[in-house]
Amino acid sequence: MLDLGQVPIYSKDRTEKDPIVIAGGPCAYNPEPLAPFIDCFYIGEGEVQYDLIFDLYKEHKKNGGSREDFIEKMLEIEGIYVPKFYDVTYKEDGRIEAFTPNHPKAKAKIKKQIVVDMEESFYPDKQIVPWSKAVHDRVFLEMFRGCLRGCRFCQAGMIYRPVREKSKENLIDSAKELIDSTGYDEISLSSLSTSDYSHLPEFMDMLLDTCQNERVNIALPSLRIDKMTVDLMNKVQGVRKSSLTFAPEAGSQRMRDVINKNLSEEEILNGSKLAFDAGWNRVKLYFMIGLPSEEEEDIRGIAKLGEQIVDTFYTIPKGRRKGAVQVAISTACFVPKPFTPFQWTGQNTHEEFIEKSRLIKNSITRRQIKFNHHDSQTSVIEAVIARGDRRVADGIYQAYKGGSTFDSWTEYFSFDNWLQAFEKADIDIDFYAHRDRSYDEILPWDHIDIGVSKEFLIKENEKALKGQTTPHCREKCSNCGATEFNGGVCYEN
Ligand code: SF4
Structure with a gap:
């Protein structure tokens, strides 16, 4: 640019x-x-x-x-x-x-600067409506900022702390104004974890009323699948009943505890069952490979979970099942990110990622399961840049000079070009991507204060290694430091 x-x-x-x-x-x-x-x-x-x-x-x-x-x-x-x-x-x-x-x-x-009171925050009620087709070509309603959950690999979950909600009344007013001023016939709800909005059922009833009057569709984001959200999806017209998305992120319960993904196998299987019973037949599952302390058993668990979901489909009586079940398993490669409890963890190498993907592929025995994996070469470059220091800038410049521009499009991405650029700039990939860092090392981003303390991140990393989970912010405050902003979920009740 x-x-x-x-x-x-x-x-x-x-x-x-x-x-x-x-x-x-x-x-x-x-x-x-x-x-x-x-x-x-x-x-x-x-x-x-x-x-x-x-x-x-x-x-x-x-x-x-x-x-x-x-x-x-x-x-x-x-x-x-x-x-x-x-x-x-x-x-x-x-x-x-x-x-x-x-x-x-x-x-x-x-x-870090944040809007503490979302009720008073500015939200444009006359948004620009592009002439050409844009990516998000609909009304966007921001319900809240932050995420309660505290998944240990997730940067957004840490940097947007604390959770700050808008009231349902405020949201409905915004929705009406935005529909009027833009003329859009679709509205989408945006937040990091929409299911955690504290007044979701009442809000959805109000929004459905508004949208039905205006003949506007509601586009639902991916939700945590439980009875409440399946009921909700049934109520919202226009939700296609073909594909349902879960992001268990890890295949075994041990690994889900390590990453603090408070989602049990039982919840996943019950959620699938509810959805199959309500007419869905396709499930997408998102996982990560290369997570800290990962073992072969955790990798095989990815295939096993897919198979259990296929089996769950067949527990629904034949007359009630719709079509044939399809489970799509996608894996991404773990990239350690700044400001997360895993910011000290070394990333797997390209070869390790390939080996792990092969293991999943070979563990899948059911024809109803499709497997895709994200290319690990881009993830390695991402890891160098994500936790890079000032010296990495020269590598980015050399890569640009060498022709790397639209790297997110696979046909434009050249791993070799990046390798050459890093070599020219004297950047050691192992040093930035694959090396474990110690707690006392000065990290390149230590001068940025996100309000969440380093002590909290260390504690979370230690708990991860022991497979211990941390409750979410509404269950119990874990003293992450974000109370200093004087607002949001830390001050509820
Ligand atoms: S201070 Fe407590 S409630 Fe507030 S964001 Fe941190 S863990 Fe959650």
Whole structure:
């Protein structure tokens, strides 16, 4: 984008005539691999500081200040991180030795900014309706931010803490306004884990009323499958009864406990049974391979769970079953992410992933099961960048120069190009992706404060290794540190 826009790629090469390049979003929580390309990073939810940033910019333009002056002024805004005002030194073995601010106003910790009261938060009621077909070509209703569950591999579950809900009345008002102003005939509910919305059945009844009056369809996201959600799916017209999605993430109960996916085999099988009974016949199952402490038994468990679901279909009396059952098993490769309890874990190698996929394939004995696995080469690159430091930026630049652009499209992805780029930039894949890190190592993202403490993440990692689970935030607070935001689920009741 920068190159096409004729904006110098490196921040240091930009002049007065160039725009100020600001990056944000979940990937920016570890800003370091992009540090030399970006003028300022913003850590947190945009609407909290947008006004302040734009006001500052207007004021600055009025006073005729330079680009550099403005970037320096940005240091005063909470959540803003300007990489050039920090120096990094490295130990001989390549690990970070120190990370030090080099400007008096540069903060030692950059604090995540969040909307604490979602009732008062801004939500655009006149959204842009594109002329061309867009990916999300419908009304989007954000019900809440954050996730209660605390899956240990999940970055979103940690960085969006704490859970903050909107009231059902507020949501219905927004839905009506958005339907009116956009003319869309479909509405989609968006949240990390929609089933955990605390007033889901009442809210859905209200939304169904609104949508039926307006002849608007409701697109349901993937829900935790239990009696309540099967009833709900039955009520919502237009939900196709062909495919049902579960994300058990791991094949054995031991492994699901390790990752804190509080989902039992019984719940999965009961959920499938309810859905088959209600007319579904296709199930998609999402898993991850390469999770910490994984053993052969856990891998075989993926195939076994698929087979148990096939068997469950045949427990429904013949007259009530619809068509033939199909179970699609998909596996992704585990990528350790910053700010998760697994941020210290080394990733499996490409060869290990291939071996594990082969094991699953060979363990499947039923023809009703289809198996797809995600290519591990992209996951290895992802692991280098996800937990990378500033030195990784050169590898990204070399890969770009070598032709890597639309890497998410498999036909454009070239593993060889990335390997060559990393070699040119002297980046050791093992060091970044496959190495276990120790708790006392300075991590490239340690200067970013998400409100969840490192002590909590360490405790969760230790519990994972013992196969111990942690209850979700509504069952019991586990003292993660997010109470400091003074809102959301931590203060319910
Ligand atoms: S402080 Fe407690 S309730 Fe709040 S997000 Fe953390 S674990 Fe959940």
